[in-house]
Amino acid sequence: MGSEWGLSAASGLVAPLLVDYLVKPIERRIRYLFRFHKIVQELHQNQQDLAAKETQVKDDVEEAKLQIRTQVIYDQVDEWLTKAENALKDVKVLDSRIEENKRCFRLCPNWCWRYQLSQEIENKTLEIADLVKKSEFKRVGHRAKLPNLNLVTSKDHVDLKSSEAAFNKIMEALKDDKVKKIGVWGMGGVGKTTLVRNVGGEVKGFDRVIMVTVSETLDIEKIQNKIADNIDLKFEKKTGEVKAAELWSRLSNGKFLVILDDLWKEWNDDGDLRKIGIPLVKDEKGCKIILTTRNYNVYQHMECEKTVQVKVLEDDEAWTLFEMNAGLKKADSHVIGEAKKIAKECKGLPLAIVTLAKALKGKALDRWKDSRKKLERSALMEIPSIQTEREKNAYISLKISYEHLKNKMSQTCFLLCALYLEDDSINVEDLVRYAWGLNLYDKTNSIEEMRIQVLEVINYLKDSCLLEDGDVGRYVKLHDIVRDVALWIASEEGSSFMIKSRMEILNKSSESSKAISLLGSGRKKFPDRLMHSKLEILLLNNCDIQGTCFLGMRELKVLNLTAVYGTGVISLYALTFLPKLRALHLDSFEYFSFLGNLTTLEILSLSGWVFKGFADELEMLENLKILDLINCAFPGGFQSKVIQRLSQLEELYPPRLHINNDIFLEIKFFTRLRRLFVEVPSLHCPLDFKFPELEKYKIGINGYSIHFGYREMSGFGYTFDTARSLKIEEVFPYNAFSQLVGNLESLEVSKIKD
Numbered sequence: 121m122g123s124e125w126g127l128s129a130a131s132g133l134v135a136p137l138l139v140d141y142l143v144k145p146i147e148r149r150i151r152y153l154f155r156f157h158k159i160v161q162e163l164h165q166n167q168q169d170l171a172a173k174e175t176q177v178k179d180d181v182e183e184a185k186l187q188i189r190t191q192v193i194y195d196q197v198d199e200w201l202t203k204a205e206n207a208l209k210d211v212k213v214l215d216s217r218i219e220e221n222k223r224c225f226r227l228c229p230n231w232c233w234r235y236q237l238s239q240e241i242e243n244k245t246l247e248i249a250d251l252v253k254k255s256e257f258k259r260v261g262h263r264a265k266l267p268n269l270n271l272v273t274s275k276d277h278v279d280l281k282s283s284e285a286a287f288n289k290i291m292e293a294l295k296d297d298k299v300k301k302i303g304v305w306g307m308g309g310v311g312k313t314t315l316v317r318n319v320g321g322e323v324k325g326f327d328r329v330i331m332v333t334v335s336e337t338l339d340i341e342k343i344q345n346k347i348a349d350n351i352d353l354k355f356e357k358k359t360g361e362v363k364a365a366e367l368w369s370r371l372s373n374g375k376f377l378v379i380l381d382d383l384w385k386e387w388n389d390d391g392d393l394r395k396i397g398i399p400l401v402k403d404e405k406g407c408k409i410i411l412t413t414r415n416y417n418v419y420q421h422m423e424c425e426k427t428v429q430v431k432v433l434e435d436d437e438a439w440t441l442f443e444m445n446a447g448l449k450k451a452d453s454h455v456i457g458e459a460k461k462i463a464k465e466c467k468g469l470p471l472a473i474v475t476l477a478k479a480l481k482g483k484a485l486d487r488w489k490d491s492r493k494k495l496e497r498s499a500l501m502e503i504p505s506i507q508t509e510r511e512k513n514a515y516i517s518l519k520i521s522y523e524h525l526k527n528k529m530s531q532t533c534f535l536l537c538a539l540y541l542e543d544d545s546i547n548v549e550d551l552v553r554y555a556w557g558l559n560l561y562d563k564t565n566s567i568e569e570m571r572i573q574v575l576e577v578i579n580y581l582k583d584s585c586l587l588e589d590g591d592v593g594r595y596v597k598l599h600d601i602v603r604d605v606a607l608w609i610a611s612e613e614g615s616s617f618m619i620k621s622r623m624e625i626l627n628k629s630s631e632s633s634k635a636i637s638l639l640g641s642g643r644k645k646f647p648d649r650l651m652h653s654k655l656e657i658l659l660l661n662n663c664d665i666q667g668t669c670f671l672g673m674r675e676l677k678v679l680n681l682t683a684v685y686g687t688g689v690i691s692l693y694a695l696t697f698l699p700k701l702r703a704l705h706l707d708s709f710e711y712f713s714f715l716g717n718l719t720t721l722e723i724l725s726l727s728g729w730v731f732k733g734f735a736d737e738l739e740m741l742e743n744l745k746i747l748d749l750i751n752c753a754f755p756g757g758f759q760s761k762v763i764q765r766l767s768q769l770e771e772l773y774p775p776r777l778h779i780n781n782d783i784f785l786e787i788k789f790f791t792r793l794r795r796l797f798v799e800v801p802s803l804h805c806p807l808d809f810k811f812p813e814l815e816k817y818k819i820g821i822n823g824y825s826i827h828f829g830y831r832e833m834s835g836f837g838y839t840f841d842t843a844r845s846l847k848i849e850e851v852f853p854y855n856a857f858s859q860l861v862g863n864l865e866s867l868e869v870s871k872i873k874d
Contacts, residue, residue: 166249200254280440287318298425299408301423308471311470316379327375330377341360344360347396367396372405380410383418386422443459465517475584515604529561535619539635539657553746554657586602618634619634665681669694678702683709703721716738722745731755748771749773760785771794772790772796787811794813798820822849845865
């Protein structure tokens with residue numbers, strides 16, 4: 121009985137094994153030979169399923185990247201996409217072999233070949249089926265951990281005990297869960313911004329450190345946009361409340377350190393933070409705030425849980441900083457004696473110490489003595505709006521640094537930077553065009569030569585600590601105290617370049633002014649009964665001005681005029697009374713009658729809509745060296761033939777849209793042309809076409825890209841991110857572009873046909 125039961129159990133186990141190891145392999149082999157078409161059909165069905173899944177996953181990835189530009193795609197998703205792509209390529213290879221097998225099998229059947237091919241097809245089908253099964257991803261990626269501010273340490277950095285103590289206090293406060301807001305206060309130029317920037321570069325435990333300059337005039341939208349740029353947030357709508365809600369939502373989902381630099385006025389505490397969209401930290405989510413201010417009452421009103429005062433340097437620290445920046449290690453003992461007196465007169469203010477030390481570095485003894493005497497006499501001088509002796513000495517120190525600049529061009533470029541609003545980033549290209557218009561360096565024969573001179577001056581001013589790097593690219597900034605000093609210098613009656621930058625000052629007196637700048641966004645009315653006989657540069661934004669105001673401006677060389685929105689604008693006939701006008705920027709003008717009468721123009725820049733009549737006027741401006749229309753829209757299209765008489769052009773920036781593709785037929789005759797930025801929808805070049813000897817260019821063919829290598833700006837110009845670039849789609853006209861290929865910095869081609 122037991123033996124029968126054992127035999128029965130054994131047979132029950134053996135039977136399935138026999139099926140698995142003997143029957144199924146035989147069945148599979150037979151299937152390879154006689155069900156070939158069915159196997160191929162299964163392959164193609166799985167191929168379709170995988171292609172559909174691949175498209176779906178790719179769409180999910182693109183959607184994730186679109187929503188958050190810093191999205192990091194999971195490795196397994198990238199790996200799956202790679203395998204899917206390779207599998208689909210393998211199917212194409214198999215298809216060609218399948219077709220070849222079918223043809224040969226009809227003529228001379230090769231069962232061995234068909235067997236091997238069927239086996240390969242089935243293996244690939246199983247692989248694809250597995251990929252389809254693994255294509256269901258709950259999430260395709262995650263938000264990247266955003267980096268902190270880059271800590272840029274000067275090569276001349278000095279470790280000072282007072283700065284280190286303040287730094288450590290802030291770092292300890294940031295670790296305290298009870299501290300949400302930290303106030304850093306001290307007088308202007310004492311080093312508050314440098315301190316908090318260093319904190320931002322060193323601190324750990326935050327998803328992102330965001331630094332925003334607030335300035336004297338609070339601009340909520342500007343602050344919102346700056347924060348959004350820092351966290352890669354693209355606003356869906358433009359209204360302030362909606363922006364605040366979007367910022368609040370994003371910042372509430374992480375842990376951020378927000379540095380609000382240079383607060384001047386008391387905020388309504390958390391209410392103003394809510395208006396911007398900054399949520400204070402709660403349960404490890406939201407924002408901790410560091411604010412810097414000169415005003416003790418500001419951080420008190422903001423109810424900061426921790427305050428850190430940044431004081432001026434002690435005498436020994438001040439001397440260490442001065443000695444290093446003036447390079448006095450091997451100096452004569454008499455120079456060192458004068459230097460110690462000067463360092464003491466700087467009253468421990470780092471900004472004054474560094475700028476004056478660098479200005480006097482390497483100078484003769486008599487220059488040191490002269491600077492010391494000026495500083496000592498400064499106590500007797502009256503400087504408007506300066507209340508303390510220490511601030512007064514800071515002004516005098518910076519003025520002496522200005523006086524030690526090597527030439528008039530350096531001094532004038534420095535003062536030109538003061539024409540911009542406080543904390544504005546200043547486009548170097550604007551300064552190049554102003555310099556040309558004012559003829560600051562009369563030995564230059566071309567715009568490019570002037571640009572070289574201006575760039576050299578900019579670097580010199582940076583080395584002198586009178587200019588700082590701007591937020592991006594070729595932009596610069598003035599420290600607010602340095603700007604105040606520049607305006608003070610330029611407001612003195614004896615100044616060679618007197619500037620008026622506020623309406624109340626302008627209304628009092630302007631006869632001696634060489635520069636007037638009213639760039640604020642608020643609407644203004646330009647005084648029409650004042651004389652401006654010495655005025656050389658006039659920058660106006662949103663300012664009502666009568667045409668008769670220009671009658672007395674016989675020396676005006678540079679004019680930047682943005683019309684008041686929604687109102688009529690002056691007739692350009694008024695500008696015909698400006699016999700020395702060389703550079704002109706017009707924004708939001710629509711009609712250009714009499715523009716052709718401005719025959720002295722060498723730089724013309726326009727922004728906004730341009731209607732009929734422009735072409736006839738433009739062709740009369742035969743002395744133009746720069747024509748910048750890149751921010752213009754021509755509803756009727758831009759006809760390239762209008763530029764054919766502008767034989768003196770050195771730089772051409774045609775509009776990005778509505779441009780005729782025959783523009784290259786005109787360009788080839790511009791033998792002086794050195795810079796070109798152009799995008800056209802197609803290209804028709806004769807076989808013998810040759811470009812002029814271009815030094816810088818951005819050329820796009822067949823595909824528009826609004827952000828193709830330029831940076832938009834207010835005023836006269838924009839900057840090149842790379843100097844020589846081609847972007848071409850569909851057809852590469854090698855004959856036309858062969859001379860440019862050899863010195864390219866950037867080449868982007870796509871959809872090129874054979």
